[in-house]
Amino acid sequence: MLSGFNKSSKVVVLTGAGISAESGLKTFRDNNGLWENHRVEDVATPEAFERNPDVVYRFYNQRRAQLQSPDVKPNAGHYALAKLEEYLEDNFLLITQNVDNLHERAGSKRVLHMHGELLSHRCLSSQIVKSTTEDYDEKSHCDCCDNPSMIRPNIVWFGEMPMFMDEISEALANADIFISAGTSGNVYPAAGFVQQAGLYGAHCVELNLEPSQGFSAFSESHYGPATQVIPNFIESLIK
Ligand code: APR
Numbered sequence: 001m002l003s004g005f006n007k008s009s010k011v012v013v014l015t016g017a018g019i020s021a022e023s024g025l026k027t028f029r030d031n032n033g034l035w036e037n038h039r040v041e042d043v044a045t046p047e048a049f050e051r052n053p054d055v056v057y058r059f060y061n062q063r064r065a066q067l068q069s070p071d072v073k074p075n076a077g078h079y080a081l082a083k084l085e086e087y088l089e090d091n092f093l094l095i096t097q098n099v100d101n102l103h104e105r106a107g108s109k110r111v112l113h114m115h116g117e118l119l120s121h122r123c124l125s126s127q128i129v130k131s132t133t134e135d136y137d138e139k140s141h142c143d144c145c146d147n148p149s150m151i152r153p154n155i156v157w158f159g160e161m162p163m164f165m166d167e168i169s170e171a172l173a174n175a176d177i178f179i180s181a182g183t184s185g186n187v188y189p190a191a192g193f194v195q196q197a198g199l200y201g202a203h204c205v206e207l208n209l210e211p212s213q214g215f216s217a218f219s220e221s222h223y224g225p226a227t228q229v230i231p232n233f234i235e236s237l238i239k
Contacts (some may be wrong), residue, residue, distance in 0.1 A: 019077045
C-alpha cells in the first residue's frame, strides 16, 4: 500500500474511455462499444481517410454532436481528478486517451490529450489546429493560410504517433504515483506507461471496472465503476 503521500508527491494519471462511460459515452471494446459497431479500418486509420473521407467525417461529426448533447456531463470520476489537481497543483499531470472534453469541463487544467480531441480540427496543409464545435466535411476548408486546404479530425488514428510523448515520458520518469483509470490496456504506447513509471520507482495504481490487460504490473488495484473507485481512492489520498 501507499505511504507518504503529501502535497509534494508527483502524480501522473492516465485515463481511458471507461471514465466517461457513466457520462453516456461509449467505450471502444466493451459490449456494444464503438469498435463493435464500426470497423477501425473504415473510420480510424489514415488509409480510411484517404479512401473514403466522407465515412470518417461522419463518424467524428456524430461523436462531436453526441459529446455536446445536454445528457453528456462530467461525472464524479472526472471531478475527483480535478480535485486532486487542485490539491497538488503543478505536481499533477493528467494524460488522457479520451478525445472528449469532460476532464476540462470538470475543472482539470493540466491535461494532455495524447489521442487528440473531437472539438478541434487540423488543416492538412499548414497543420494548424483550430477549435470547432461544428460538423465539417470534404467541402470544408480552413482559412488559416494562403493555401486553403481540407481539414481533418484532430484525432490520432491507428498507425499514427500519439501526441506529447516527450512530455509524457519525462513525467512518467519523475512520478511518485502513477494511476491508470478506465482503460483496457490494449493500445500502446499508453498500455506501456505502467511499466515505464514502475521502472523509475512509481507506485502504480489501477482503477478500473475489471482487471486490464496489464493488471499484473500494478502494485495496487481497485475494481468497480469509475464514479466510485476514483473518488474513493482520491479521498483516501487527501484525507
Ligand atoms: N468505470 C470504470 N471502468 C469502466 C467502466 C466504468 N463505468 N466502463 C467500462 N470500463 C472499463 C472497461 O472494463 C475497459 O477496461 O474501461 C475500459 C475501456 O477500454 P477500451 O474500450 O479499450 O477504451 P480505452 O482503453 O480508452 O481504449 C484505448 O483505443 O481505440 C483506441 O484511440 C482509442 O483511446 C482509445 C484507445
